[in-house]
Amino acid sequence: MKLSGLVERISGEGAEAWDIHITAQRAANAGEDVIVLSVGDPDFPTPAPIIDCAVQALQSGDTHYASVPGRDKLRDTIAADFQSRTGVSTARKNVYVFAGTQNALFSTSLILLDHGDEVIALEPMYVSYEACLQIGGAKLVPVAQPADNGFRPDIDLIKAAITERTKAIVITTPNNPTGVVMTRDELTSIASLAIEHDLWVISDEVYTDVIFEGEHISIAALPDMAKRTVTVNSLSKSHAMTGWRSGWCIAPTSLAQHYDNLALCMLYGLPGFIQEASIHALTDQRDASLAMRDIYQRRRDLVCSELAKARDLPVLKPQAAMYVMVDIRHYFDNGNEFSRALYNATGVSVLDAGAFGKSAYGWVRISFTLSDEKLTEACRRIVQFVGTLS
Numbered sequence: 001m002k003l004s005g006l007v008e009r010i011s012g013e014g015a016e017a018w019d020i021h022i023t024a025q026r027a028a029n030a031g032e033d034v035i036v037l038s039v040g041d042p043d044f045p046t047p048a049p050i051i052d053c054a055v056q057a058l059q060s061g062d063t064h065y066a067s068v069p070g071r072d073k074l075r076d077t078i079a080a081d082f083q084s085r086t087g088v089s090t091a092r093k094n095v096y097v098f099a100g101t102q103n104a105l106f107s108t109s110l111i112l113l114d115h116g117d118e119v120i121a122l123e124p125m126y127v128s129y130e131a132c133l134q135i136g137g138a139k140l141v142p143v144a145q146p147a148d149n150g151f152r153p154d155i156d157l158i159k160a161a162i163t164e165r166t167k168a169i170v171i172t173t174p175n176n177p178t179g180v181v182m183t184r185d186e187l188t189s190i191a192s193l194a195i196e197h198d199l200w201v202i203s204d205e206v207y208t209d210v211i212f213e214g215e216h217i218s219i220a221a222l223p224d225m226a227k228r229t230v231t232v233n234s235l236s237k238s239h240a241m242t243g244w245r246s247g248w249c250i251a252p253t254s255l256a257q258h259y260d261n262l263a264l265c266m267l268y269g270l271p272g273f274i275q276e277a278s279i280h281a282l283t284d285q286r287d288a289s290l291a292m293r294d295i296y297q298r299r300r301d302l303v304c305s306e307l308a309k310a311r312d313l314p315v316l317k318p319q320a321a322m323y324v325m326v327d328i329r330h331y332f333d334n335g336n337e338f339s340r341a342l343y344n345a346t347g348v349s350v351l352d353a354g355a356f357g358k359s360a361y362g363w364v365r366i367s368f369t370l371s372d373e374k375l376t377e378a379c380r381r382i383v384q385f386v387g388t389l390s
């Protein structure tokens, strides 16, 4: 039986990279001695008051259809938060609530991008971008953020990739997997290109609250950019709420109004109890989020200093997020081979960073979403493993 063309468009590369992760997760669930460093899910529990808030809402009968764009109070809270961080005048009508950054990006892609359009995304990029951005028939044009340049954006490469068909540029700051936080100069150069070529910018800022060094700047805050920028974000990483699926878009009114019809047929609103818990997270749980950030920073330092004990294994110290990038090219051609050999020898699973784009071929991504003890042990095994390689 024939299926739709969409099936092709969403079957991206990189599936192989997840094989080791899936194997390791199964082994971990079965109680085997494995250490899973291949996933970006915070190990912290969601702060208890946020859970209490959801439970109270459920018990008080908040179990029916909820407002599709998001409850007024939640949209107001998100708008006020964004405005206070960026200085961009943001109102309820600019905010649309979705099921995580992923769903916000997916929806934005459907609203903005058509068959025949090209969308530039800077790689290494989050693995689901490929399918998400091509879902409506647009062509993804990956632009390298070269490893030699510390995985920072190369403005000339972006410029060279712009054609008459380019409709949008997607940026991720801070970046997954590299932890790079874009500087004001980098963002200003990207903004100038967007203005010159009349492009939309989609800015994924899901790691905004997990920054250790560098200042987070939203590209929407640069002159003349708010009217052409969609910012996507969520509570997944900031509040250890990946499973709640609470996220949003912030967009100019001209665009935000069009989310309505899409959301009506696609999602029909986030559950009310999740919206109530999200309001509480944003208004009263900033300290909990900051405390998690501090722990991530400590873990980052721990992993970097432990891995420095390995021979010929350069590590890129991340400015943000929850991953360390490790260059394994001295030993293997690609990250997948390294990950497989490492897992088979030690039970430590890491992710082939090549799954995030060509620039990261020969690198692996190590998540620091486990306790200090587990991370120390994982690093010990990695160092020992590398010591056995010639």
Ligand SMILES: Cc1ncc(COP(=O)(O)O)c(C=O)c1O
Pocket: 040, 099, 100, 101, 102, 103, 126, 172, 175, 176, 204, 206, 233, 234, 235, 236, 242, 246, 247
């Ligand atoms: C860069 C990036 N964007 C989006 C997502 C998806 O986040 P959410 O849980 O908000 O859908 C992730 C998750 O790891 C990510 O790393």
